[in-house]
Amino acid sequence: MYNKTRDYRKMKEGSKILDYNRITMIDIDGVLFFDPPLDAMLKMSPGKVASELEKLVLKDKYHKEESERIYCDDCLSTDIKKEYLCPRCQSLRIYKDVIILHMCGFRGTRKAFQYIDHMRCPHCKKPLHREDDDYIVEGVKYKCVDCTNIFEEPLVKYKCRSCRRVLGDDPKKIKVVKYIRKL
Ligand SMILES: [Zn+2]
Ligand SMILES: [Zn+2]
Ligand SMILES: [Zn+2]
Incomplete structure (x- = not known):
């Protein structure tokens, strides 16, 4: 009986997410943001939303697209220039x-x-x-x-175009994951 209830709850959470055709998850240094803000809307922790989305990908409900972008950890801009130097x-x-x-x-x-x-x-x-x-x-x-x-x-350096700061040779990356509902 207990298991049945739990399974039902799980299914419900999954199906609530399924109402959204396009979900973007942004991962900044392990802190997750969602667009639309599913965590707030469904009253779930960001980690829980992420794991539910992963399950739905495995169930072939969503198509997943991942990309990484360098960002400036000072001003959060992603407008970064890569420079090659002597x-x-x-x-x-x-x-x-x-x-x-x-x-x-x-x-x-x-x-x-x-x-x-x-x-x-x-x-x-x-x-x-x-x-x-x-x-x-x-x-x-x-x-x-x-x-x-x-x-x-050559020596590679990254420079923030917005605040002009030179980032280290191993700059921080923002991860963008797009979940697109399969029809
Ligand atoms: Zn000669
Ligand atoms: Zn030189
Ligand atoms: Zn900057």
Whole structure:
């Protein structure tokens, strides 16, 4: 008898949620928000609403779409810019190109070796002959315009466009889960 009552109650809660065709859940650092505010409307804890929704997904009642967005934990803006910088001088003026190492020791982008109709070393002026013989193609790397540093991975920084704060390299993420009723 007791179990029967409990099952009935469970079913009722589930069916109340089913009245809503589109539900958005926002997870900010483990704190859940719902749109529409189902937790307040159905007098359930946010965690309970989330677990009920998960059950309904398993029962094939809702389609679930998850996405993550970086946010500024100072002003809560999600308008965040990702910047790539030179790891040595932090300049933003970096570009990607194929890097060539000449036998004289000069190392530069392929563009720097381009001379009118052929390839030649901008340092010793000798024309390039054969790959792996007098020069080595090191592959695609980054070069900094300001300090001439050549590197494989740029420094990544996130900047809030709204309050201009620089976020750490592991910024906080807001999780948005959309539940869409299957018909
Ligand atoms: Zn050279
Ligand atoms: Zn640099
Ligand atoms: Zn901000």
